[in-house]
Amino acid sequence: MTFEMRMGLPEMEALWTGLLAKAQLGKLNADEQAFFDKWTKALVHLSANPKHPGLRTHEIDELTQKFGVKVWQSYLENHTSGARRMYWAYGPEARQITILAVESHPESGKRKAYERIALSAFPQGKASDKEKSTARVGKRKR
Amino acid sequence: MPQLIAKEYQARLDTKNRLTLRGVTAKFYVVQILEGGSIVLSPQKLVPMSTPISEEILAQIGRSVGNLKKGKVGGPIDLNAARKLVRG
Numbered sequence: 626m627t628f629e630m631r632m633g634l635p636e637m638e639a640l641w642t643g644l645l646a647k648a649q650l651g652k653l654n655a656d657e658q659a660f661f662d663k664w665t666k667a668l669v670h671l672s673a674n675p676k677h678p679g680l681r682t683h684e685i686d687e688l689t690q691k692f693g694v695k696v697w698q699s700y701l702e703n704h705t706s707g708a709r710r711m712y713w714a715y716g717p718e719a720r721q722i723t724i725l726a727v728e729s730h731p732e733s734g735k736r737k738a739y740e741r742i743a744l745s746a747f748p749q750g751k752a753s754d755k756e757k758s759t760a761r762v763g764k765r766k767r
Numbered sequence: 768m769p770q771l772i773a774k775e776y777q778a779r780l781d782t783k784n785r786l787t788l789r790g791v792t793a794k795f796y797v798v799q800i801l802e803g804g805s806i807v808l809s810p811q812k813l814v815p816m817s818t819p820i821s822e823e824i825l826a827q828i829g830r831s832v833g834n835l836k837k838g839k840v841g842g843p844i845d846l847n848a849a850r851k852l853v854r855g
Contacts, residue, residue: 631840633831638841645845648852658854665849672846688820692832712828717838725835726827 627672628722633714637724660709660729663701667711671699671722679703688712696725 632638644661647653653661670677680699688696694714701709711727778786793810800806820828834840 629843630846631843633834633840634827635841637827637831638844641844645849645852648849661849662853662855665846665853668844669846669850685820688828692829694832694835696828696832712824712831714832714835717835717840721843723831723835723840725831726824728824 628675628720630668630672631717631721631723633723633725637727640727640729663709664711664727667699667701668724671713675699675722685712701727 632641641664644653644657644664647657648661667680670680671682675697676682681703682697682699685696685698694716697713698710699713701711709728712725713722714725715722717723774790776789780786788808791810793812795811796808797811798806798808831840
């Protein structure tokens with residue numbers, strides 16, 4: 626049983642259809658061809674078996690916690706340092722997978738500062754001044 | 768290790784089931800609701816992720832998840848056409 630693959634963003638769908646169209650015309654440059662090959666192979670594996678060993682699929686707990694849906698990460702390539710990754714989630718319907726993001730360039734995962742989003746236990750008695758503000762359970766809407 | 772009570776006050780839920788926390792030290796909490804009805808808030812702090820992700824990719828994921836929750840994702844992609852064009 627296979628999963629139907631969908632793109633979560635119009636620009637990602639445009640990237641995919643653009644690559645596919647150029648591939649059909651034989652107009653992909655070397656970098657584009659390499660990315661297209663790896664992305665297609667990963668999508669085919671993902672569609673057939675999300676836990677395919679080559680994908681090294683695993684849930685990213687921090688992202689699941691942040692976004693409220695289970696966010697999974699799979700690799701587009703093996704045995705490569707700085708391998709490109711894609712992020713996906715099940716849904717919106719049964720037997721469907723939505724691609725949430727893909728690192729189209731090997732370095733894109735490292736660009737800019739790393740986002741700090743994970744939560745861990747607070748050291749006893751330590752809190753930053755910034756965090757010493759009154760917090761509320763739930764957000765007030767006006 | 769048992770912890771001393773530094774402050775105690777009575778509170779009630781407002782019309783939207785919210786409680787105001789007074790004199791807190793953190794912005795993030797793990798909330799545990801015990802069987803007896805007690806609620807334990809354990810303060811948390813932000814730390815670097817074990818898997819670094821760029822802000823750009825994180826923003827993409829956020830927007831995609833928004834679309835996914837609304838059911839507004841793209842149509843199914845044609846993998847059969849693509850796999851025939853893969854080299855190697």
